[in-house]
Amino acid sequence: MISELLINAFLVTIMLSIAIALIKTRTVIFTVILTSAYSLVAALMFITLDAVDVAFTEASVGAGISTILFLAAMAYLPKKEEESISSEFIPAFSCIILGGILIWCSFDLPEIGQLTAPIHQHIAPEYIRGSKEDIGIPNIVTSVLASYRGYDTFGETIVVFTAGVAVLALLEKKNSAKKNKSQPKQKIRKNA
């Protein structure tokens, strides 16, 4: 129990320091790297909560591929973020108020791992009991994700697909301009 507390305190300290560093830094590449590090610590946090599948996703998607995509997109940004001129008082104030409300609400949440918590009473026992018989695979997460909640995962896949197609459609405009490079410049500008 005490070791778990120590690990959690350690991870939260790292996360907090990364978050503060993220606010302070003005260099884009540091922001990207720190975001990646934040995701990695979040993945460790999920492991301490015994959510290995989520941790895996966070490590591969959050810390891995999104960092690469950010770096690829970063090439089109200026190297440094501009110093903001507007006052920082109002955003900071609203963040503190909202954070205070959230912390206050968290006192009403049931303890982590408590069996009488509403989340463990609703439909989860059905899934845990039924997974072995209905689906016949050991990983309950996969059976919930792909079978019990197949619709939701279908929706997620379509969301990924749509997002990819949307970004491609936005960037493809320039590509069609590239194909006409033998033509005079003015014509390209018209096409684009």
Added chain:
Amino acid sequence: MHNNPILRISTKILFAPIILFGLYVQFHGDFGPGGGFQAGVIVASAFILYSLVFGIEAGKKLFPPNFNLILLAFGGILYGGVGIVSMILGDEFLAYNILGSSPQSGQHIGILLVEFGVGLTVSNVMIALFNAFASYDKIKEK
């Protein structure tokens, strides 16, 4: 990066094991942590690593963009198709029980196909996004 021998050789060594690990995560998702989303990202990272080290043109030669777009759509179609097939066989949309001889084997087949569809879509979206961002640069300069 093209002339750095350490990067070139380690990429060549790492490429196949990354893909192998991706396939392991993909098809072992029933038994351990993993599944389509994670596996798709891992497989995509192998191709992106190749593009990063050998250049975007070499990456496109290895994995043609047209093929990439076809697979991107095919993942979603495969997922929906499993649902349609189960409807045609006389059950509800995405009810896998009817796909096999017993309910459990039907579930196995359904989950495997569905996860494969997710993996295909995710990996190809990632590769396509990276290619789009990486080739955007040259266009902008012209």
